[in-house]
Amino acid sequence: MKRWLCVWLVSLMFCSSSVSFAQGSTAVPFVTIHPAPHLNGMAGAFTALPTADPFGQFFNPAQLATFARQNNFAVQFYPQKTRWLPQFTFSDFTFSSTAAAFGYSSDKILRDVSLSFAAGFVKSTLDLGNNIWTDEAGNQLGTFHSDETYQQFSFGMGLDWYIKFNMGFALKNIKTNLYPTNVGIEDQKKDRSARTIDYGFLLIIPATDLLNVKGFSCSSLGQVQPFFDLSFGFSVLNVGDEMHYIYENQAAPFPRTAAIGYGLSMGLDGHVWDTRLRLIKADWSAEARNLLIELKADESWNYVAFPGKINFKDHVLLGKYDQYITIYQGYRFQLLEFIEFSFGYFRGSGYHPYIKTQGIQISSTGIGKIFSARIDHLILKELLNKLSVSYVWSKYSSTETSHPLNGTELKGLTLTLRGLF
Numbered sequence: 001m002k003r004w005l006c007v008w009l010v011s012l013m014f015c016s017s018s019v020s021f022a023q024g025s026t027a028v029p030f031v032t033i034h035p036a037p038h039l040n041g042m043a044g045a046f047t048a049l050p051t052a053d054p055f056g057q058f059f060n061p062a063q064l065a066t067f068a069r070q071n072n073f074a075v076q077f078y079p080q081k082t083r084w085l086p087q088f089t090f091s092d093f094t095f096s097s098t099a100a101a102f103g104y105s106s107d108k109i110l111r112d113v114s115l116s117f118a119a120g121f122v123k124s125t126l127d128l129g130n131n132i133w134t135d136e137a138g139n140q141l142g143t144f145h146s147d148e149t150y151q152q153f154s155f156g157m158g159l160d161w162y163i164k165f166n167m168g169f170a171l172k173n174i175k176t177n178l179y180p181t182n183v184g185i186e187d188q189k190k191d192r193s194a195r196t197i198d199y200g201f202l203l204i205i206p207a208t209d210l211l212n213v214k215g216f217s218c219s220s221l222g223q224v225q226p227f228f229d230l231s232f233g234f235s236v237l238n239v240g241d242e243m244h245y246i247y248e249n250q251a252a253p254f255p256r257t258a259a260i261g262y263g264l265s266m267g268l269d270g271h272v273w274d275t276r277l278r279l280i281k282a283d284w285s286a287e288a289r290n291l292l293i294e295l296k297a298d299e300s301w302n303y304v305a306f307p308g309k310i311n312f313k314d315h316v317l318l319g320k321y322d323q324y325i326t327i328y329q330g331y332r333f334q335l336l337e338f339i340e341f342s343f344g345y346f347r348g349s350g351y352h353p354y355i356k357t358q359g360i361q362i363s364s365t366g367i368g369k370i371f372s373a374r375i376d377h378l379i380l381k382e383l384l385n386k387l388s389v390s391y392v393w394s395k396y397s398s399t400e401t402s403h404p405l406n407g408t409e410l411k412g413l414t415l416t417l418r419g420l421f
Contacts, residue, residue: 026293027243027252028174028194030126030148034058035097037078037412041359041394042285042330043344048233049263049285050166050204054099054414057120057154059259060200060235061168064118064156068103069164074416075100082411084126085404092129097122104421105158116158120170125149128178150174154198162210166202171195172238194243196254200235224270224279231263236292236306253293258307260316261287261328272336275373277366281334288315289326291349321348330357337366342394355405359394365416390414 034044036055046059054074056063081094103118128146156168174194207228236258242251267281290308295301309324321327330344340361347354365388372384391413398406
């Protein structure tokens with residue numbers, strides 16, 4: 001029993017606040033674990049920075065519209081389960097996740113207006129291994145296997161009219177199996193499942209495109225074209241009523257979380273061997289998150305309205321944090337649509353000391369475009385143009401080497417199809 005309880009409590013650190021409740025803190029805290037091997041390299045700061053990664057829907061379901069503008073289908077999965085919280089000695093604690101996305105983007109249906117639609121899916125499982133249930137005297141009452149899982153179904157829509165508007169919605173089906181239903185607890189709630197919803201919005205301002213519309217040329221280096229995008233976004237995650245975690249008369253709130261952020265992207269587009277490529281790209285993202293729960297003097301609780309205690313100037317723009325606010329910041333560099341390096345950190349409520357992240361991704365996209373332009377074989381040419389494969393690795397680290405997250409690594413493989421219709 002102590003094993004799963006220990007890891008369950010540590011999982012609470014992924015919530016956006018360290019607030020405790022008489023009922024035992026928030027229910028199902030594992031749903032706040034960042035599942036994205038690629039995006040975690042930037043600390044998961046993807047509420048506002050556009051991404052075509054299929055795991056983007058976890059941070060903001062509005063990200064699916066960005067996916068649909070570039071791709072038709074993608075799936076990302078772990079080639080092997082991640083050993084969760086390696087600082088513990090329990091080798092059977094693992095975390096795994098899979099994400100998929102399907103997208104379609106229309107041509108201009110009206111003058112200068114385009115629409116994009118996408119659907120997505122995420123499944124994550126926190127496996128807490130085999131456990132022994134004992135009574136107060138240490139007598140063995142039985143053994144059981146504990147785990148928690150959720151399935152997220154998402155939908156996103158985008159409208160392009162000079163500026164890009166994204167919106168999205170998601171439903172999570174959550175199941176938790178932390179303890180056996182036939183050992184040790186009487187009058188317990190048998191149905192340990194729940195549903196929550198997420199929703200979000202993302203605004204993308206393609207500054208260089210707007211300048212071109214106004215008649216200003218941004219191409220000053222021959223065939224090399226600079227670009228600059230600015231984005232703003234928000235999301236509200238895990239919206240639900242309450243969950244009766246163990247007993248019918250004891251309820252806990254879901255980790256309802258508000259996130260607000262902004263992103264910056266810049267770089268150069270050009271040609272390599274007569275192939276149009278994104279030569280270099282740099283991204284920066286920052287956001288603030290707040291758990292939308294208020295603890296009252298009598299130890300009861302209630303949800304608070306969006307945006308909670310988030311102040312856009314102080315927390316989002318200036319990056320200030322406190323006992324209620326956690327900030328997430330990250331940056332990355334991409335070269336020739338082939339290799340990418342990312343770094344980030346998060347600090348504030350629930351994270352002392354702060355947690356650093358790093359990651360690397362290698363993708364076949366750039367190489368596929370170059371070779372596609374230089375071969376005549378029709379099938380191979382189409383395959384190189386439409387299919388890409390990428391591998392990603394990311395890691396959490398802390399200045400406190402004994403921190404439970406220190407050394408946690410995630411690895412992922414992504415298959416992406418584009419240009420199908």
